[in-house]
Amino acid sequence: MVLDNVRVREVGLRDGLQIIRAFLPTEHKKAWVDYCSKAGFQEIEATSFVPAKYIPQFVDAAEIVAHATAKPHLQVAAFTPNVKGAELALAAGVHKITCVVSSTESFNQANLRRSRADSLRDAKEIIRLRDAEHGNRSVVVQGALSSAFGCPFEGIVSDKTILELLEELLKLGVDEISVADTVGYANPTQVRRLCRAILRETGDLPVGLHLHDTRGTGLANVLAGLDTGIRYFDSSLGGLGGCPNAPRATGNITTEDLVYMLEAMGLNTGIDLEILFKSREFVRRQLPDVPMFGHITDAGLPKDFQVAQSQDSIPSDKKAS
Amino acid sequence: MVLDNVRVREVGLRDGLQIIRAFLPTEHKKAWVDYCSKAGFQEIEATSFVPAKYIPQFVDAAEIVAHATAKPHLQVAAFTPNVKGAELALAAGVHKITCVVSSTESFNQANLRRSRADSLRDAKEIIRLRDAEHGNRSVVVQGALSSAFGCPFEGIVSDKTILELLEELLKLGVDEISVADTVGYANPTQVRRLCRAILRETGDLPVGLHLHDTRGTGLANVLAGLDTGIRYFDSSLGGLGGCPNAPRATGNITTEDLVYMLEAMGLNTGIDLEILFKSREFVRRQLPDVPMFGHITDAGLPKDFQVAQSQDSIPSDKKAS
Secondary structure (H helix, E strand, C coil), rough: CCCCCCCCCCCCHHHHHHHHCCCCCCCHHHHHHHHHHHHHEEEEEEEEEECCCCCCCHHHHHHHHHHHHCCCCCEEEEEEHHHHHHHHHHCCCCCCCEEEEECCCHHHHHCCCCCCHHHHHHHHHHHHHHHHHCCHHHEEEEEEEECCEEEEEECCCCCCHHHHHHHHHHHHHEEEEEEEECCCCCCCHHHHHHHHHHHHEEEEEEEEECCCCCCCCCCHHHHHHHHCCCEEEEEHHHCCCCCCCCCCCCEECCCCCHHHHHHHHHCCCCCHHEEEEEEEEEEEHHHHCCCCCCCHHHHCCCHHHHHHHHHHHHHHCCCCC | CCCCCCCCEEEEEHHHHCCCCCCCHHHHHHHHHHHHHCCCCEEEEEEEECCCCCCCCHHCHHHHHHHHCCCCCCEEEEEECCCCHHHHHHHHCCCCCEEEECCCHHHHHHHCCCCHHHHHHHHHHHHHCCCCCCCCCCEEEEEECCCCCCCCEEEEECCHHHHHHHHHHHHHCCCCCEEECCCCCCCCHHHHHHHHHHHHHHCCCEEEEEECCCCCHHHHHHHHHHHCCCEEEEHHHHHCCCCCCCCCCCCEEEEHHHHHHHHHCEEECCCCCCHHHHHHHHHHHCCCCCCCCCCCCCCCCCCCHHHHHHHHHCHHCCCCC
């Protein structure tokens, strides 16, 4: 029996921590990285290379990258909102850089303090830097389409806009695409429609989905993405993240629930749920005032969960019984 | 443009209230029914005809049914765990009776205090009573398959078991089938597999899905059900319900999130979200100590949500853009 593999990328250390004011001490961040490695993640987004004056949380970015890249079998990504950030990330030795462009001018300005054209120019320069300093594409450049499913300022974003930005990123020569529902606007119909359109353009390039669960549709959107063939999802431990403007709203989809659902569906994440649950408890202790989300750790795994996995992965037509 | 219609049945007044110890005064239950009617629900499960010594919450069952059946365009269902309950429900004038059989002996005993064979005999007698007292099938008998996706005592339940119980219910002559994930064990792969198998047997009979969001997969399971052709879902305002053994675990899927997702996907529920949100605030005020779940009321609707609906319902190939 062959199980489909799904890559789940833990982004809590970046997207989760970025809106948390309390500084998570560097040693605790490192311990969280250790948990990720031990649980079996193939990739983490470990930090963000942004000026400490904007987000002091990431003042230890280089140290976290050094710690994470020492782990075996762990791809270490970092968010780099501009060329300076990419320079620092490359110097720190990351395996992957995420550069981003937003669906609308207003969101790009609010989030990245520059125009979309400037962000695309940055991406071009980042790829040039990577090629100059790191030949043979040993560092992956991921191009992220932010707020791809809607913008909090401008509302609906047409698929056409996203596909045009995608074309720009592909022309620049990014190695991967990430499609981000940055503000939790996506619904499954839209995910299927837009992802199918994107996958028609991306050929063999890996395409990931970065979903937020702000409006409860997060895991349904994962299912919609799976149906289009996507096998690469970002998520955050405890659903950390969210939006500073909606304090009770959840953030990224919760890693624990995502991994549980995928495994229950008979897909293979390679992630050990018990270690994952322990990492949640560890981070909860370090961030006692930060709300954590998700269901599976409150409810517990179903009885006979391991056996259920095998059963579910047998196609119904071939099922014995 | 034709939108698919989806029936969302509010079951908060039954499944939501049944584990809440605090008695919701009859006048507040009636006001909740009024909200349901005003919001545009086609159907509610209004109450349960169980002995008050077991669940005092439903001591006013007949009065609630009388109030609800006076509303225009509102189908009023009641849960009837046994023949006595069905007699009372018929006398009260319900439009629909739900009789239930569980996937396992142990769950049937725990939940209904009788064997599965006894529950099937009860269903037979309930149908006989309905036919005798209400010719022409003016009262619908829904046969519910409880814990169809797994049992908290016995773990995995084979599709074969469920299909055999389904056959029994169909032989008895039920008018509808409800497939219930009573303890929140279902995953999307399983929902698609089991629902497809069920729909192959049910012909033109309406089939509903009763899902719980205990493990975060509730709306993903809705999407899986939609994919099989199901257009009839139970849900509970504020996700009321849950399990007495898992106090932090959510209960039924949350009506607010479900209706939002369906409408965002371009499906037509006929339900007014703003009135629905008001009903949530009303019930929250009456039950201040009961946790309510769901995301959309915390996060708010996406900007330009109404317009987004129309856009999403246009198939991608025909999209003007």
